Amino acid sequence: MEVNSTAAEFGFPAPVRPAATRAAALVAAGASLAGSPAAVAAASDVVFTMVGNPGDVRAIVLDGAAGVLAGLRPGGVLVDCTSSSPSLAREVAAAAHAAGCHAVDSPVSGGDVGARDGTLAILAGGDEAVVTWLGPLLAHLGRPTYMGPPGSGQSSKIANQIAVAGAVVGVSEAVAFAAAAGIDESLFLAAVSKGAAGSRVMDIFGERMVRREFATGGAVKYIVKDLGMALETEEGAKALPGTALFRQMFSAMVANGDGDLCLQGLITVVERLNGIRK
Known part of the structure; x- marks a missing residue:
């Protein structure tokens, strides 16, 4: 999926862990490259993920050593934009809660045009107060709608x-x-x-x-x-x-x-x- 900008261009520090072929362009746009999802999380208050399949989500989020939740500080927020499984979204939310963090399942719709133009429909599941707090960040991607408890976005x-x-x-x-x-x-x-x-x-x-x-x-x-x-x-x-x-x-x-x-x-x-x- 295309992106309309990097978080760094909006004034947010943006450590990333993308596929190697995409890293150069993101770093050139102002992002810093991290060695693992856990390293990204350790340097972030909010972590956005978007990968291909539920198995990929499980690997990068729930891995006990290198996953996002292994590095995210208490009070941090994971926003998973992958089109994934509702049951896995609930599992991730429960694991985040146990770690003192928050997780929002937030898949998007609008294709490459919406991604490029920042007009994606964002379907958010999780704690409504957390989704509201994320509003200024999500607004750079498109229009967020709170859909309900964990799994509702998926x-x-x-x-x-x-x-x-x-x-x-x-x-x-x-x-x-x-x-x-x-x-x-x-x-x-x-x-x-x-x-x-x-x-x-x-x-x-x-x-x-x-x-x-x-x-x-x-x-x-x-x-x-x-x-x-x-x-x-x-x-x-x-x-x-x-x-x-x-x-x-x-x-x-x-x-x-x-x-x-x-x-x-x-x-x-x-x-x-x-x-x-x-």
Whole structure:
């Protein structure tokens, strides 16, 4: 995911522990490089994390020697922006509480555009007073909404991903249908985007489909993970036939070797099903 700035540019000291390939750019922007998540936490009052999967969250947060909670001082706050498991978010919150700290599960939605522009929807679960206190920091990322107790942010993000997946499927099929009918795809999108079919998903992904720009945005393998959590979690609705179909379609992208491409690449699955070659 892109970022619109570093904390250092807003006047906050910003020790970081990113992937090695991203470290140089962050350090050049004013961050300082730490040797472990625990070292980041020891130098911070608030630690933001965003990694790929629940297993990554467990490793960087709960590791007894090098994890964030091993270094965070009493009263410190962990803000996990990973799209992760509600049950793990509750486990992290309990571990933070036992250490005299606070944890907020705070996944985000808005894609690379929202990250770049600082307009992300931020879905926060945890102690409401802590989320309110974090407001000035979260405002640099987008618009925070308090969703409820620990795990509520993650449950909200899973629900969000169901809606996004369905919308991407709809736009993909609509664009493929229009093109096969001989209609100019860009003209079609411009015509319907201000009507009932218009959506934020269409605005972000529609023209990228038309331009065959499949490498910009979040990798499809992550929405497969998120939809899997929707289907496998023991909380919430149990019968989600649309979600199961959406996951199957995005999984087809992964099976085709396109798991690192972005959501708009789903149109290639629709085209393959219809024998359309581009």
